Amino acid sequence: MPDTADHVSSSRHDGESTPAVSRWQRYREFRLTEEELATALLAPVVLFLLAVSFYPIIETVRSSFYTGYVIEARPQTFVGLQNYEQLLSNGGFWNSFTVSMIYTFVSVPIELCIGLGMALLLQRSFRGKYITQAAILFPWALPTVINAKIWAWMFHGQYGVINDMLIRIGIFETTFPFLAKPNVALASMTFITIWKTSSFMALILLAGLSGIPDHLYEAARMDGASRWRLFRDITLPLLKPTILVALIFRTLPAFQAFGLPYGLTGGGPGEATTTLVLFDHQLTFTQLAFGRGSAAATIITLIALVISLVYVGTLYEPEVR
């Protein structure tokens, strides 16, 4: 081929060189420049994301300033910040805000600690390791709402196996209605999440552990460092970036909890387990208050962005990068 050399030179290290063949010929033979190829490959992806992710967010923010039913495309009335004022003076909103905050910031740190313990165990190689990993990762793969149903049955106030076990061990004397007492229901929901996602934390941390070079440990051991010192002075500092990734991976989904309260308690008793997203969903699709629903969605988005920015800000601190 006469133009072989030219194509070699137009590979990724030298995108600027001009091909010898005509533009038309390049198109016919699909011999595009990198710029053109990238545009062709990325255009569908970018358009798709703009249409399905960005446009809806802008639309949510816009609707939060209007009343009326988005669903019926009626002419809507601009009401300024009225939806936000109504929302922020609504006890239900603040209740769900508190529920989500407690749920998120209690479950995630506990998951991190348990996950770290699990990761340190799984770090060793042993027989049956893969099947063990499959078994302990199983709770993570279980659909949230199905998980909710399973635990609603296990925590059942009359026939639940948890009650049975606690009575047999001698901790309880009679059955206890876990999901019918407000604070206990929230605690139970938090426990269920910890059960479900600690192994997910563990796997992320395991990847980080495998990135720590062995020679660091060997050298420290030669100097007579204790196991605790090894953990505190080598493992933890080097694991920090991974820990932050794991925290981001878990905090945002926990903050958006919907399926678990929906399937476990329906948000009850009262509103004790009504998370922000559940509250917003009820506002929008039960009460059909689309304007206020959009305002709530906007606030949830802002909080999520603040959480990610705080994490990312910590992640990219100078000593890490």
Add this chain to the structure above:
Amino acid sequence: MSTKIFGAFDVDSLQRVGEKLGFYGSIGVLVAISMFPVFWIFITSIKQPSNVVQFPVYYLPQQPTLENYRVALEQAPFMRYLLNSIIVAGGTAIVDVVLGALAGYSLSRLRFRFKLPVLLLILGTAMLPFISRLIPLFSLARSWGLLNSYLGLIIPYAAFQLPFAVWIFQAYFKELPDSLEEAGLMDGLSRIGVLFRIILPVSAPAMATTAIIVFIYAWNEFLFALTFMTEDSMRTITVGIALYQGEYQYPWGTISAAVFLSIVPLMLFMLFFQRRVVEGLTAGTGKA
């Protein structure tokens, strides 16, 4: 130097045995705690309907029966729900593998202007809560007739998991040696030829990882599935089980049967694809 006690055992080896016991003991406890709920759902599902609501509970059923399964399958189309979930999750996985591979390739191996903004745009959407897009997408799906259709779920799911797919592919493509493409170009292939004949065929592992994790996500999603699928025959398995009501009392026996039916494929899936799942979840996180 080890100290001998009773002339036979030394302290070091005793310690080693103790450590081993502790290690395998902890692993055993972890596996037991992880799998107990599944065991419990299975036990409940094969109990006689009258034995299900009995206290103290029987840990092993008196007379195992498949009665709960018969009732569950008769009263609600669980097989149809499973099929719906397979179609939606499979469709989402296919869309994300295709789009993710194209975008991942461009972002990791091509040079072009606006690379950083495009990358930020794609990855930035990963941080946004799903509810921020629910209400407008619901209105859109409604006016386009996409409620109660597979596409109505595949489109948002694919969009929400695309950042993840792009991340997996670009991390994978970055590791490939430049010589692969150079050899192809040398042989007279076009850029697109290189992509389709050389790069994509060697990216099977990234495709499998992406497909599996996106599939699990779409299989498990609840918020959109609940809101967009209002007709019973279009429900996914998670929505079907969440909304399942028996005719009289709350039917824990039949719910357990339905739940167990939905769990079996998942357990097999995890058993066979565990390594891919782990690789996908941990891609890029280990490199500080």
